[in-house]
Each structure stands twice: as structure tokens, then as C-alpha cells.
Amino acid sequence: MATSDPAAADPPADWGIQPGYHDVWGSWKTPSDEAETLIRRAMGAQTDDPAERPPESTPLRIVHPGDAGASSTTGPSWLTLEDGVQIQLANGLLPPDLPLGYHRIESDAGRSDPQVEHLIVAPPRAHLDDAMRLWGITAQLYAARSRQSWGMGDLTDLGVLIDWATERGAGMIGLNPLHAPAPVGPPANSPYSPSTRRWRDPLYLDVSELLGEVDPATRVEAEAASRQLNAGGRIDRTAVWELKRTVLDARWARGVNDPAFDTFRAERGDALTLWGTYCALSEQHGASWHTWPEDLRHPHTPAVRRFASSSAAAERIAFWSWLQFLIEGQFAAAGAQEVVVTDLAVGFAPDGFDAWEWQDHLAEGCRIGAPPDLLGPDGQDWGLPPFVPWKLRSQAYRPWAETLRANLLHARGLRVDHVMGLLRLLWIPPGLTAADGAYVQWHGTELLDIVALESARAGAFVVGEDLGTVDPGIQDQLRRRGLLSTRLLWFEDPPPNEWPQQAMAAITTHDLPTVAGVWSGVDLADQRAAGVTVPANGDDDFRHRLRVAAHCDDAAPVDHVVVASYRRLAESPCMIVTAALDDLMGAEHRPNVPGTIDEHPNWRIPLPVPLDDLEATPLADRIVDALQR
Known part of the structure; x- marks a missing residue:
């Protein structure tokens, strides 16, 4: 990941387009006149004159x-x-x-x-107990299925994991994003391109608790189908959702008369109603609002209001609202408030709910991504639309505040993906590539002020994913604002006992190999099978770090390497030290191989053994013992 200069923390002039950046090879990259013009146009410029300034909007001041x-x-x-x-x-x-x-x-x-x-x-810093010192587990919840699951891990399985971990002294469970995908069509496998970041994915519902309230035939068929899904070697989200929808529809058809649901709807108000409206419209017109009838493509048109007020639509709006009621109830019942650290994706799909509601504040045609670097010579285009800085600021950052608030609900903490994006983002102009992109910065550090405010209100800490080549000035700014950094054994040259205190320590993430995957050679084989370009020395850099951490040679058994590496990780002074559930269960395949889609079963690989067996897994106990020390 390339970096911009430390001046990125200063308030931007005019449109906020930075004059250039240093790439990972040390070269200074200046955006072309074409790129700057396209970006300014996407922000609302009326001419191609570089001297044109954004229109005046409602003044905003942030004070402490x-x-x-x-x-x-x-x-x-x-x-x-x-x-x-x-x-x-x-x-x-x-x-x-x-x-x-x-x-x-x-x-x-x-x-x-x-x-x-x-x-x-806003407070000057996010909520953070300077004396905090805890260990925890990071997990891909969909992969953590038990023998009672319906093809993928669910919120009841989350409760099982929380109980197991907290009984042993764990203070946090970090999860993959639980953001909701499009309500119709095949569910997206990746959790990082959701339809919305403010509502949660009903795929994670445990619908078995509803079986007693549906007809016997539906119950018998659903239970048989769930067992078949659970026996599969891959997670089939489409089949899981079709099966769960069968039970949810059957239960809804019998009528829901629950005062708690009525209270939930009243408390969530217009925001929940609009989400339900979007879902109901999607059922009629498809997942992408870009293809809807023109008078429905904006949430505040008379046609949308007429649709939402019809009796047929009202019933569907209530159904989709009910799903959110069930999700929130199960999430809270699992014990999330005390330990769960939710994961906030860097953006949302251009044709999803968040983009539909906030389209007036987005840069049409632009996408965010990353410039070329060693791992991606062509750069990365994430296909996600950016907010226009001056437009978001004119709304007093309401969309950003709502997003944070939704993800901090019933959670102990929040992980912010690509946290450097709170200071500046690489924009890819329409028709150009990531290599042609330019960095656009926000107005000073005001997004961090909103993070501090919502964090303080929730009493929750914030972890920033600041991996890659990042300007030390940016990391220092995040540290001063009370955000925890991220430190990985795979990337850090100093030993763990020299890592900073204000950080979360780990060996790996969802985009990187498991310990067993490296030591067994399976991860390298997976990459080659997927057609990924690997270094000339293969995975020897990773293997070297494990040899050093575990004080071993290549003949060491994999379990020894895993446990010894986590014991070394636990020597760090970091406030949080985490172990991946994949490593606890001996998983060899990483959840996601960046740069691939169907070449590797990304986001579809279950843990090698059911979650029920965690209780009887010696490797898991040995890793926990290492972390407890």
C-alpha cells in the first residue's frame, strides 16, 4: 500500500485532491490532469477550471x-x-x-x-481504558458451524464460542463483518461489499428456534435439508438462505403478535422503515436500484412514498423489519455486548441500500481502492463508491455517525477496515484504473472526531486496520486519537516484546495464511492452484518468521509451531493479543486469497471440525494456555 505525505492530516484545500503520493518503490506519483478533472466533476464541479471551488454549505465546527x-x-x-x-x-x-x-x-x-x-x-480521543490488557479469539462466524447449524455458523454458534472463550478468560471475540447483503438474489460470499453497513445479515439467524411454530411438514423437510447442507465441504449461502427463508416465511405467515417487536420498530423509526421499503422494492424490481423504474431510484420521491404506504408493501416492510428484530435479539442473547468486536467494512456496494439512500452525497462513477504495490502490481479497484468530502461534511457527517452507531450496538469494540481511509482514500476516476488514481483527503481529522464521539457514547474501544506501508505521521495521529493499531507476526520485523502497547497483536488475518497452512505447504499450493503470482522463494518469508518465533527448525511438528508462536505473541505488551479460531482448529486453508474470486473458494471454507469439538481439541487448549500466560 502506497502512502501519502504526513500533510494528509491537515485540512484540504479546495476539493481535497492531493498533489501526489510516494508509491512503495519510492517514486512520486502525480495524478494526471484528466484524473483530477474527472474527480472534480464527480464531486460536483460545474467546469473543468482547476480554480473552481466547491459550493458553500452549512458551516460546521467540531469542538472538544x-x-x-x-x-x-x-x-x-x-x-x-x-x-x-x-x-x-x-x-x-x-x-x-x-x-x-x-x-x-x-x-x-x-x-x-x-x-x-x-x-x-466530541471528546479528543476514542474510548480506551489505558490499563486494558486482554486476550481473545478472532473468527469467521460463517465458518464456525456446529452440528446443529444449517450449513454455516450462526448467532447461536456465536453464543457457544463466547461461552467457551469467556470461561477460559477471553475478553474479546472479533468477528467478520455481519453487514446485510442484497435482500434478493444469490447472497454475496464476501462480507466486504455489502448492500448496507447499518443492518445485519439475516443469514446468521438461527431459525431452528422457530420450528415449533411452523407446520410439521415444513419442519421435517427443513431439518433434513439442514443436515445435508451441514455435511457439505463448502458453505453454500444461496442454499442456506433459501432454506432459512422457507422457515421464516412460514413463521411470518402465521402472524407475529409481539409487543417487543412493536417497540423495536418504534425505536428504530424511519431508518428501519426505509430499509424495509428498500427490501420490498427489491423483491419486486431486483437487487440493483439502478435498474428500477426511474421514479423509484431515489428514496424520497412521491412514488416511493406511495409504494411504502400501500397495504401490500407495508406487510413486506414489516417482514424485513422483523428479521432485523430477530437478529438483534439473537446477537444480544449470545452475550455480544461484553466481548464482541464487530468489523466495519471500508465501504458498500454501489447498487445497494446505503448507496440508494445516500446517492446525493456520493461521487458517481468513482471507486475507491489501492495503488499498485508489491502484492498488486496493477493496484486494487474495490468497486465501492466514495462519499464526496464537502457533501458529507454539509450533512454534519450524519451517514458516518449512523454507520458507526449501528456497528457499535451490542458490542465491546469495533475494528475499522482500512482505517487510513478516515484521513484519505485513493479514488479511481470513471474509465481509469487504480494506477491512474489520486488520493482525496477529508477535512482534517473530523471523521476521527465522529469515531471518538460514537466510541465514547458506546463505551467501546476501536481497533484500526493499518497494515501495509503507512506513513508514520498517520499512525501517530491514530494513536493520539485513542485508536489501537494492528500488529501481525507475518509482517513485523521486531519481536513481539518490542511491539507498541496501544495495539492489537495477532499472527494472521482473513486475507493471510494460517500457521498450519504455511507450515504444511498447503497455503502455497492453494495460491498456485488459484493462479496467484507468488514470490520466487515461495512462502519462505512466512516460514522464517515461524522458525524465529517458535525457536524451531523445519522438522518441528505443526502443533508445536502453532503453540510456540502464540506463546511468543503473548510476550507482547499490546493491550489485546488474539488467536485466530482457524489456528485453534488446525485449519490449513486461509479464508480468502486476495486477487481471486472463483479461483479459490473465498469466504466459503468451513472450519475443519465442528465447533462442538472445540471443547475436546487439545491444540485449542494449548493455545489458550499460551495466551493466558
């Missing part, structure tokens, strides 16, 4: 508790706090004791239209 000063409005003004309380400002001066939150200042200033200013009061 205890700060005082004048607002940008003139004349008599009133401050409306987030809870509706109004305070008259003397001479426009802000009081120093303002509560955390999203507030609003208004002044008539003798004009027909009042002046308005957004005011956000």
Missing part, C-alpha cells in the same frame, strides 16, 4: 468539551442541543460546558433566512 468561543453566526443566536434543549448565546459565545453530541446554532441576523451552523462536541 471545555472549549469556548464564538460561533460563525452573527447577531442574536440560539443553540439547540441534540436533545432539543435551547440555549440563547450571549454575543454568539459558546458556553464551555456543552454536552457531547450533534447540535445546531441558528441566528436571524436581521435576515429573512436564519443563519445556521452545525456544532459537534
